[in-house]
Amino acid sequence: MSLALAHPDGTRLPDWTPGSHIDLVLPDGTTRQYSLCGDRWDAHTYRIAVLREPAGRGGSAYLHDRVRPGDRVGVGGPRNHFPLVPSEKYLFVAGGIGITPLLPMVRQAELLGVDWQLLYGGRTRSSMAFSEKLTAAYGEKVHVVPQDELGLLDLAAWLCTPCPDTKVYCCGPAPLLAAVEAVCAAWPPYALRTERFTAATQTPPVRNTPFEVELRRTGRTVTVTPDVSVLEAVRGAGVDVLSSCEQGTCGTCLTPVLDGEPNHRDSILADHERAANDCMFLCVSRSCGDRIVLDL
Template sequence: MTVDTSKPARYRRHIPRGTRLRRHDPDREGSLVTASSQDAADRELRVRRRQTGAPGVIVLELDDPDGAELPPWEPGAHLDLALPGGLDRQYSLCGDPADRTSYTIAVLREPQSRGGSAWVHQKLTTGGRVRLREVRNLFPLAPAEHYVFVAGGIGITPILPMLAAATAAGSSWELHYGGRSRRSMAFLDDLVAEGDSVVRIYPQDEVGILPVADLVGTPREGALVYACGPGPLLDAVQEQASRWPEGSVHIERFAPAEVGAPVWDGAFEVELAYSGLTVTVEPGESVLETIEAAGISCLSSCQDGTCGTCETPVLEGEVDHRDSILTEAERALHDKMFICVSRAACPKLVVGL
């Protein structure tokens, strides 16, 4: 296929003011870094391990071996940890953001683990070390008069610090937390202590699945919805909350949402503005794979559009967004993409690599 590289006017885009650009750092073997993560990148942290009372879930408290303060974070943030064998994995922070001495995460042993959770459960013991890549927040808590929190299973982890933040801000909130059984639900004792006026527990073996239609089916003035958990729960939240005002519903996924066929079904070009290269992405190949095959190293992890590691600025062109991170308003800007899954919706993209 011959690609038109003339760049019609409707494909032209300027770098938006405030865009966070990734750049090549020649001192780090061609890897990509972001200004927001420079102070957190590549720290070795010491591990203290404890149980949560829920089978298959462990809590890790991570601190600097030399006692140094850790970079700050806000509710909704997660850590990128570098595990052996080239595995990078993301875990939501669930401790106190005011505590700069340690990070707290909870890790579920996934039955279909690709290696990350299995290694953490089997190998990462108290006194061990793990390398921190980055602290990032793709699920920030926006100001609101009232919050409706919906969590399923290990999806409770990013919600926990949000509860305290909402209280500190003087906002009212309600939490609806579902799981297979009470025994399987991490942090349950602490949450129940908040009282059933704000925390509602839905063990599936006792009451069935979360009644999503009742919880978010009707928009509420001044309220925001925050949801995290398994895919079917989040799909239901998105469907039932479709009548809420734009920007009212915030979702974090641990697994990718279903997407349809690509918008542009042929090959397309990607120009790397800072590297001076132009590559052709064929059908069936990802932008990330094609760029790496050309010898350009890119940070990536999940390969399914959920972690945000491969976020890349888009300088020109229209993007076929296929990730599970961006909101519809963010997608409409076409100023960034996650190159492990997203593609072009036009003959050519120009990206900030």
């Protein structure tokens, strides 16, 4: 299902860039993240696509069954942790509903006249959203691979040879991301960029003992015990930090780190971003040392 969102007063919405997502706050209080997949040059409309997930957490079922034209929902963002960076060439790899953040990237690459290809896999042709529109608009640049007809995506054929002038963008289920990461292991650093809809399997924290978090702007120090998250501890100290997924996938609780070394456990930051140690996601990440200082 595709949804168009507009301001009740018809006013301009905040600008966004390819790869952005929004928080959708439903009338029942549920908050979910959805990629913006419409026209970024339409200043008055956000468009998202929602796959009904029978085994999901209820957000998609609510949207499919209960939300109707004219209803009001809350919107947070947009935020972009999956930006389209400049490149001579792009290879976009989508699995299922993972096509949504790649749609505006394809449009942007086409607008810029950059060489690009889209590899799009799904269980069946009928379940692959936007596939007909993509092939009609872009022809041979789009490679639609329904699993029941053609099998799994032949990633090795597309990715076995590293291409220094190409950036690879991939979004889809965890097995697809893992397979793409494995095939791209020999590619140059930062050539592959991925976005996850579900959190990656977390490794145990580097320490199981309490540590202190200094809230520099608030002037307080709180102790984080092994049984609570930094987010919970900070909120307990009276600091209202926005959060949504609380799984390290949405990016809502991103917080600057002023001192100390974070134990990154999110599914968002790239390796070079983790190495910078200048931010962390409070819902899942912790501290490597006895003390960490946050810009809160």
